[in-house]
Amino acid sequence: MSELPEPPASPPPSSRFHAGRLVLGLVVVVIGVAALLQAAGVSDVPWKAVLPGSLIAVGLGLVIAGRRSESGQGGLIAIGIVLTVLLATASAVDIPLEGGVGERTERPTSLSGVKSEYRLAVGQLTLDLTSVPVPVTGTARTVRARVGVGQLIVELPSDQLAVVRGHAGVGQVTFFGESDEGFGVDKDVTPIAPAGQAIVFSLDLSVGIGEVLVQHG
Numbered sequence: 001m002s003e004l005p006e007p008p009a010s011p012p013p014s015s016r017f018h019a020g021r022l023v024l025g026l027v028v029v030v031i032g033v034a035a036l037l038q039a040a041g042v043s044d045v046p047w048k049a050v051l052p053g054s055l056i057a058v059g060l061g062l063v064i065a066g067r068r069s070e071s072g073q074g075g076l077i078a079i080g081i082v083l084t085v086l087l088a089t090a091s092a093v094d095i096p097l098e099g100g101v102g103e104r105t106e107r108p109t110s111l112s113g114v115k116s117e118y119r120l121a122v123g124q125l126t127l128d129l130t131s132v133p134v135p136v137t138g139t140a141r142t143v144r145a146r147v148g149v150g151q152l153i154v155e156l157p158s159d160q161l162a163v164v165r166g167h168a169g170v171g172q173v174t175f176f177g178e179s180d181e182g183f184g185v186d187k188d189v190t191p192i193a194p195a196g197q198a199i200v201f202s203l204d205l206s207v208g209i210g211e212v213l214v215q216h217g
Contacts, residue, residue: 118145130217155217167206
C-alpha cells in the first residue's frame with residue numbers, strides 16, 4: 001500500500017505592507033493623542049484641522065493602496081465618506097470646533113469673574129450664573145458661549161434679567177420651557193426691566209449641532 005502524500009505546508013504569514021491598516025491606525029492615534037492633550041490641558045487642539053487632516057491621510061492611503069493593488073480598500077473608502085460628510089456638515093452649519101472636548105461647568109461667583117466668551121468643541125458646556133449678585137444699575141454684560149456639537153446649558157437666577165439670543169445650526173433652542181427646533185433655529189428674549197432693576201447680561205448662545213437650553217437654576 002502506497003503512502004499518502006504529506007499535506008502541503010501552510011504558507012508563512014504575510015509580511016506585506018498594508019497601507020490601509022497603517023493609515024487607519026495613524027488616524028486613530030492622532031485623534032486619540034489630540035483628545036488626550038486637550039483633556040489634560042496640555043494644549044488647545046485646533047479641531048478644525050483634525051477632520052481635513054484625517055481626510056487627507058485617508059486619501060493618501062487610498063492612493064498608495066491603489067498603486068499596490070491592495071485589497072481591503074472598502075474600509076478606507078467608508079472612513080473617507082464619513083469624514084467628508086462630517087467636514088461638509090461642519091462647514092455648512094458653521095460648527096465652532098474650538099475649546100476642547102468633554103463636560104465642563106463654569107460657575108462664576110461675581111460679575112467680574114464672568115468671562116466674555118466660553119467655547120467647547122464637543123460635549124456639554126454648563127454656564128451657571130446663579131451665584132452672580134444682581135446689580136441695581138449698570139450696563140448689561142455681553143457674554144458669548146459656543147458649542148460645536150453637544151449641549152449648551154445656561155442657568156440664571158429667577159430674579160436676574162437677561163437679553164438672550166440663541167442659535168442652533170441643527171437642533172433645538174429652549175428658553176425657559178419654550179422650544180424651537182429644526183435647521184437654522186434662531187430664538188431671542190428681550191425682557192423689560194422694571195424701575196430699580198438692571199438687565200445683567202446680554203447672552204449670545206449658539207451650537208452647531210445640538211441644543212441650547214436656558215433655564216432658571
